Amino acid sequence: WSQVVSEAEKIVGYPTSFMSLRCLLSDELSNIAMQVRKLVGTKHPLLDTARGFVYDSRNNLQMRGLVVLLISKAAGPSTAELSLQHDMVSGIYSSQRSLAEITELIHTAFLVHRGIVNIGELKSCDGPLKDMQFGNKMAVLSGDFLLANACTSLAQLQNTKVVELISSAIGDLVQGIYYENSKSSEENCLTDDIGISRWKEQVFLSHSALLAKSCQAAMELAKHSAEIQDMAFQYGKHMSMSHKLHSDLQPFVKESSSDTMAFSLNSAPAILHQEFRGREAWLKQIRELQEAIKAGKGVTSAIDLCRCHGNRALAALEQFPPSEARDALANIVYAVTRFP
Secondary structure, three states, X not given: OHHXXXXXXXXXXXXXXXXXXXHHOHHHHHHHHHHHHHHOOOOOHHHHHHHHHHOOOOOHHHHHHHHHHHHHHHHOOOHHHHHHHHHEEOOEXXXXXXXXXXXXXXXXXXXXXOOOOOHHHOOHHHOOHHHHHHHHHHHHHHHHHHHHHHHHHHHHOOOHHHHHHHHHHHHHXXXXXXXXXXXXOOOOOOOOOOOHHHHHHHHHXXXXXXXXXXXXXXXXXXXXXXXXXXXXXXXXXXXXXXXXXXXXXXXXXXXXXXXXXXXXXXXHHHHHHHHHHOHHHHHHOHHHHXXXXXXXXXXXXXXXXXXXXXXXXXXXXXXXXXXXXXHHHHXXXXXXXXXX
């Protein structure tokens, strides 16, 4: 995955969109980092989020903006925009680069907002109450700051359809996260009896909508046809679905994973296993769930589903002309649909 991302970054002209955001917001982010240091010694989730900005081994923070840049380069200029090719750098319009940064800003803002803890459920080992309250204030204010910057940059693109697309993606994110948080107060408590179709709807809202609509918006900025815009949307949707499935599958397919590797009952293998076994049998197996899922059909079905979404993403790519950027987008799909 790291090699795929590294090679893709070279194709679009500079290492990452998020690095340019660091330069753009260096003073503000430095101030946030200084404030977050006060949380050292506590278990506030904002600490882990902040560490991810600096030590992100999976490049997940940068993946969305990178895909927007790659899909922009893969599509190239449309016949309607040939007169504006002087505005292109490495085959990408400046407005599309701005959109990639906006996508990263929105994703980062929601990552920060997810670091808000329920004060009423804190334990003494989590840290002093005043520190946890301070961490919540930082998560709210920092996330709002990033989101406000994204909205300002979005308005500067001066494209009504793009504003509508990205605004609706923000609405999807809020709805998806609200649903996640309303289902359970603890990540791994027993879920409602939902099927894989419902799981897909929820994952689209909270994980796929932003990338899918950003890819579509990038095509709109270049004045591509509705067909190309839809293909870009389909690639973003199905690639990010594969990415989420790949993440869900790691506790069950990693050869080096220990028996204590964390997994979620909301993950695709768990949901699919429940469908195959039935609700009652699922409830009886809850204490030894991870081994049961490994031995059942949930893992293989989730792998098949991951590859299915990957294949649909690849099919969408066929509408774009052959290029290094298209190959890089395909390699991203291959990276998240390959299992040991």
